[in-house]
Amino acid sequence: MEVDHIVCSLMFFVISIVHSSAAPALFAGQRTENWKNFYMAQEYLDKYYEDHTQPIGMLTSTDSMSTKLRKMQAFLGLQASGKLDSATIQAMKQPRCGVPDVARYRHFPGKPKWEQSAVTYRIKKYTSSMHRADVDTAIDLALKAWSEAAPLNFAKMTSGEADIMVSFEVRDHGDSYPFDGPRGTLAHAFAPGEGLGGDTHFDDEERWTMGINGFNLFTVAAHEFGHALGLGHSTDPTSLMYPTYKYQNPIGYRLPQDDVKGIQSLYGPRKQAPEKPQFPPQQPPQQPPKQPSPPFNPTICDPNISFDAVTVLGKELLFFKERYVWHRQTQLTSVKPNFISSSFPHLMANVDAAYNVPDTGNAYFFKGPYYWKTTGNQILWQSHPISDFGFDSNIHQVDAAVYMKETGTTLFFVGNLCYSYNEEKQKMEKGYPKKTDEEFAGIPSKVDAAAEVNGSLYFFSGSKVYKYDNEAEDVVSVTKTSSWIGC
Numbered sequence: 001m002e003v004d005h006i007v008c009s010l011m012f013f014v015i016s017i018v019h020s021s022a023a024p025a026l027f028a029g030q031r032t033e034n035w036k037n038f039y040m041a042q043e044y045l046d047k048y049y050e051d052h053t054q055p056i057g058m059l060t061s062t063d064s065m066s067t068k069l070r071k072m073q074a075f076l077g078l079q080a081s082g083k084l085d086s087a088t089i090q091a092m093k094q095p096r097c098g099v100p101d102v103a104r105y106r107h108f109p110g111k112p113k114w115e116q117s118a119v120t121y122r123i124k125k126y127t128s129s130m131h132r133a134d135v136d137t138a139i140d141l142a143l144k145a146w147s148e149a150a151p152l153n154f155a156k157m158t159s160g161e162a163d164i165m166v167s168f169e170v171r172d173h174g175d176s177y178p179f180d181g182p183r184g185t186l187a188h189a190f191a192p193g194e195g196l197g198g199d200t201h202f203d204d205e206e207r208w209t210m211g212i213n214g215f216n217l218f219t220v221a222a223h224e225f226g227h228a229l230g231l232g233h234s235t236d237p238t239s240l241m242y243p244t245y246k247y248q249n250p251i252g253y254r255l256p257q258d259d260v261k262g263i264q265s266l267y268g269p270r271k272q273a274p275e276k277p278q279f280p281p282q283q284p285p286q287q288p289p290k291q292p293s294p295p296f297n298p299t300i301c302d303p304n305i306s307f308d309a310v311t312v313l314g315k316e317l318l319f320f321k322e323r324y325v326w327h328r329q330t331q332l333t334s335v336k337p338n339f340i341s342s343s344f345p346h347l348m349a350n351v352d353a354a355y356n357v358p359d360t361g362n363a364y365f366f367k368g369p370y371y372w373k374t375t376g377n378q379i380l381w382q383s384h385p386i387s388d389f390g391f392d393s394n395i396h397q398v399d400a401a402v403y404m405k406e407t408g409t410t411l412f413f414v415g416n417l418c419y420s421y422n423e424e425k426q427k428m429e430k431g432y433p434k435k436t437d438e439e440f441a442g443i444p445s446k447v448d449a450a451a452e453v454n455g456s457l458y459f460f461s462g463s464k465v466y467k468y469d470n471e472a473e474d475v476v477s478v479t480k481t482s483s484w485i486g487c
């Protein structure tokens with residue numbers, strides 16, 4: 001509603017300008033009316049192109065009227081002349097004035113949209129303030145938020161010209177919308193179309209992060225992609241397209257209702273789930289993706305529960321499953337699930353494997369082709385490629401990991417194979433990988449998680465846990481996985 005009002009007023013503004021230049025002989029009364037409209041329009045233009053588009057507490061820019069006009073034209077997918085040409089006037093006439101509308105999202109005039117369901121994107125220039133893999137993750141998750149709501153599939157390209165070219169730029173960068181250094185404008189995106197259309201630029205003088213400090217890349221990217229897909233700003237304060245920065249947790253992120261309505265009004269609803277899992281990025285179909293299981297409820301004690309990863313950390317045993325982690329004091333049996341995000345980086349939901357080296361206090365968490373490291377209580381945001389451990393480039397994920405105190409080595413499980421990594425030499429041991437069921441008699445060929453507790457190795461495989469005795473070189477007991485979290 002508010003934006004309708006703005007656009008309507010802008011129309012007056014446009015008409016007044018056109019009149020005053022093309023027909024200078026006006027009635028005095030009409031002249032006053034024109035100035036009134038002009039001030040009103042200016043006020044609204046200021047509001048629309050400054051206050052609302054600036055994150056709270058940011059400096060106000062001092063764009064001239066024509067700069068604002070150019071900005072507006074650019075984002076409306078028009079030639080950015082800064083002048084009130086007929087195309088601009090035409091475009092501004094498009095929105096209906098005074099038509100009541102319950103939805104609060106907006107389109108661009110003319111409703112530009114992508115005509116094909118497969119939209120390509122390419123990250124052309126990265127930022128130095130984040131690890132590349134984290135940029136990939138943030139961008140992929142931001143696109144995923146939209147592809148979950150509408151029948152759009154985003155295909156990543158690593159070369160050539162994509163529909164949505166993503167880049168980090170500073171100051172002048174060739175599209176006549178120079179960035180302004182720290183704060184002020186954070187990013188911009190062009191409405192769907194040829195050439196610059198869909199392209200999304202981020203100001204590389206901002207501090208981009210994966211977390212809550214600086215500007216969260218996922219949050220800003222998700223908003224910008226809304227523009228790149230054809231949405232303008234919404235007046236619904238709970239929407240992603242509302243022009244105020246508010247950190248959004250990328251894990252488990254669901255597009256707010258207003259944005260879902262907005263994107264579906266352009267592209268219709270999504271019928272089947274997105275084609276490929278978007279995380280980890282570029283994961284080849286070497287291992288079949290995990291079956292989409294019904295939503296997991298951690299408060300119900302499932303006797304057939306399995307875990308994604310298990311590790312000892314300090315005096316605690318940690319059990320990971322999807323978005324949840326159970327902390328168990330080695331002695332106590334009563335444990336309650338917590339959100340992973342309450343104690344770990346949000347992106348560590350659905351971890352594949354985890355292990356801890358008590359001597360150094362370092363813990364490692366694996367997810368897809370990346371791992372994160374923590375030292376003490378400090379979680380290092382940076383993710384690293386798992387190839388650091390010496391895995392072949394065709395290994396894109398590990399299933400389980402466990403550090404063995406006695407030997408100072410870490411065992412990694414990948415499919416039906418196991419690897420042994422020497423923590424001191426920081427090298428894979430010779431002769432590996434080996435077949436898991438040949439190396440550890442009695443263990444299923446595929447394990448989900450592994451942990452060493454009180455000198456014994458425990459292998460988690462589905463709903464069962466196998467206790468392995470190194471001396472006996474055999475399984476000595478089998479328990480239910482669920483009993484480990486006291487149910």
Ligand code: TQI
Nearest residue numbers: 053054055075185186187220223227243244245
């Ligand atoms: N950039 C503006 C934005 O994306 C650019 C812009 C102004 C714009 N008016 C527009 C884009 C109209 C399309 C249509 O909104 S920004 C936020 C906020 C910005 C602002 O740098 O000010 C976000 C970028 F305000 F919502 F937090 C991202 Cl999330």
Ligand code: CA
Nearest residue numbers: 181183185203
């Ligand atoms: Ca800036």
Ligand code: ZN
Nearest residue numbers: 173175177201
């Ligand atoms: Zn740009």
Ligand code: ZN
Nearest residue numbers: 223227233243
């Ligand atoms: Zn915006």
